Amino acid sequence: MNWNLKAFDTLSVQELYAILKVRVDVFVVEQNCPYPELDDKDKLAQHLFLTNEKGEVIAYCRLLPQNVSFKEVSIGRVLVNPNFRKQDFGRELLQKALDVLNEQKERAIKIEAQYYLRNFYASFGFEECSEPFLEDGIKHVEMLRKN
Known part of the structure; x- marks a missing residue:
């Protein structure tokens, strides 16, 4: 398995396809949530992802x-x-994302978390910094982490 951190312009076509496929599989199909998955923020993001020997994306996030x-x-x-799932890849992914942002000397990180994941x-x-709200029909909350 291999961790990757890449800017949008450095992703290969195969990597981009694998990332978009798993994002649509999870956020559109699995969560039964039709919404515009491609939002132009990808072009500005760093993409952190773990792949296996087949090139499958195991874990993914984008850093904005x-x-x-x-x-x-x-x-x-x-x-x-x-x-x-159920192999601690989510914890490993989030820790790697925080490590990257800490190395970049970021002092505050804000996220929109799905409400059921707020304890994670x-x-x-x-820490929660908003009231719960619906985003595309799914309950979310804004959360802030300060270093």
Whole structure:
């Protein structure tokens, strides 16, 4: 297995396809949530992902700079491929994302977390900073982590 951190312009066609496929599989199909998955933020993001020897994306998130989603940097589209869940890849992914942002000296990170995952994010130091709200029919909450 191999961890990758790449800017949009450095992703290969195969990597981009694998990332978009798993994102659609999880966020559109699995969550039964038709919404515009491609939002132009990908072009500004760093893409952190774990692949196996077949090139399948096992875990993925995108790291967004300040003033794209929030005034703070953000972590979004956090997922673990359904075929690889219950193996702690989600914890490993989030820790790697935080390590990258810490190396870049980011002081605050804001996310929109699915509400049922708020305790998972809290275990990494994120604190709820909004009331729960619906985003594309799914309950979310904004969370902030300060270093």
